[in-house]
Amino acid sequence: MNINEAKDQIEDTLMAYLSRDEYGYEIPIEKQRPVFLMGPPGIGKTAIMEQIASELGVGLVSYAMTHHTRQSALGLPFIVHKTYGDMECDVSEYTMSEIIASVYDLIEDAGMPEGILFLDEINCVSETLAPVMLQFLQYKTFGRHRVPEGWIVVTAGNPPEYNDSVREFDVATWDRLKRIDVEPDFDVWKEYAYENGIHPAVLTYLEIKKENFYRIESTVDGKSFVTARGWDDLSRMMLMYEKRGRTVDEKLVGQYLQNKKIARDFALYYDLFSKYRSDYQVDSILAGKASAEIKERAKAAKFDERLALLGLILDAVTGQLREVMDTDMLILYLKGELESYRTALSNKKPASPAERMHEQVKDRKRFLEDGQRASYLSHEQQRRNAQLIKILEDLERAVAPESDGAAAFQIVKQRYDERVGELQKAAQVGRNALSHAFQFCEEVFGDGQEMLILVTELTINPHAAKFISRYGCPEYFAHNKELLFYERKQDIIAEVERMDLDE
DSSP states (O other), rough: OHHHHHHHHHHHHHHHHOOOOOOEHHHHHHHHOOOEEOOTTTSSSSHHHHHHHHHHTEEEEEGGGEEEEEOHHHHHHHEEEEETTTTTEEEEEEOOOOOHHHHHHHHHHHHSSSSEEESSSSGGGOOTTTTHHHHHHHHHHETTTTOOTEEEEEEEEOOOOOTTTOOOOOOOHHSSSSEEEOOOOOHHHHHHHHTTTTOOHHHHHHOOHHHHHHHOOOTTTEEEEEHHHHHHHHHHHHHHHHHHTTTOOOHHTTTTOOOHHHHHHHHHHHHHHHHHHHHHHHHHTTTTTTOOOHHHHHHHHHHHHHHHHHHHHEEEEEEHHHHHHHHHHHHHHHHHHHHHHHHHSOOOOSHHHHHHHHHHHHHHHHHHHHHHHHHHHHHHHHHHHHHHHHHHHHHHHTTTTTHHHHHHHHHHHHHHHHHHHHHHHHHHHHHHHHHHHHHHHHHTTSSSHHHHHHHHHHHHOOHHHHHHHHHHHHHHHHHHEEEEEEEGGHHHHHHHHHHTOOO
């Protein structure tokens, strides 16, 4: 199965394991098999665990087991004196495992009674640690210490053809695991790529040459490989290089794509892609001011060049739409905080408007810190909460001179209304850019496959899909009638439609 299907399987497993009735967990702890996620390296096994913890709101403790020794996993021995009837003796016991202790620390520090203990590279441990790990997989204990109730064990490993250090499990061990096999899938990874802003050159290149998305080969010089993780990390570095005016070349590409032929091929493609970016002046296309020369060149271009141009257009326009939807969501967070602030101001407790706002700032900071510690907030959620804290701190300073709650709230509401107005202006700019993208493609490509690609990619891209659902796009619906995408999704976006603090 692909990584998304595996994620669904793990989420379903967690919800089943954490389901309770009046007598406790419906599936007894001893019957909750650890999940074993088996798949080649670099396909996103670790990333989906972070997503699952974030979506289910549970804690996450992660370890790569190849970094551990028998002592750190099992604990250190110590001597205790015991009496058995008339016999006295010294007995060897073990301290709590570092891994088990980390779970208890998270329970104590972040108040997370339920969560995931994720152990990666579980079948590549050292020879001295192997018996300990087999015991753990069978009984969920390290030494005398067991994984706490409410914490589900998920493990991951590589098939033996990808890692010479793999240790084969016996039937008794496999029969105590819930095994999920995962294979690389570009179309599934592309959804992740859109969500995380992967470089458009990577996406358009892989659309043309999907066979280069994931490849591991044995050569006379050792392993030659390209993985999903490699493309992801290369993309992030390319974006940083471009931001700082540094050259992206084959030397850089080869540090991430460790297959010389593919690295050279992509480096050449990137050079061509960069030329297209310069030649086509995408900003003018999205402003509705594309020159006749640009249109004629696009009409005469070969398919590879057209695909690169579509990638450039999609990257530019969806970048704008993402900013709008990020702001949209931030304002919804802010609206919730300000509604709570209005309620707090109506309470009879002796506190100034600034002090009440300060309390909300502290609560939000505590929420962010707990979410970071427990890994149940995604990177995007952490960033949004940090932005919200900054806004609330600014509002705290703004209401500091006021002693009257009603006057303080009017200041806050005015600042909020200004943000909503700025959002509406940005949304209009985004709508115009999207319309101009469609108008350009209609004029240049007509109803050819390029238009189908444009509509399909906008549908797949989560930021574009949310924007169109929220703010509309007549051109999109004109080319996408059969999907009936719009329908305004009133049941989903009803709250988004209500941004008026007076309601």
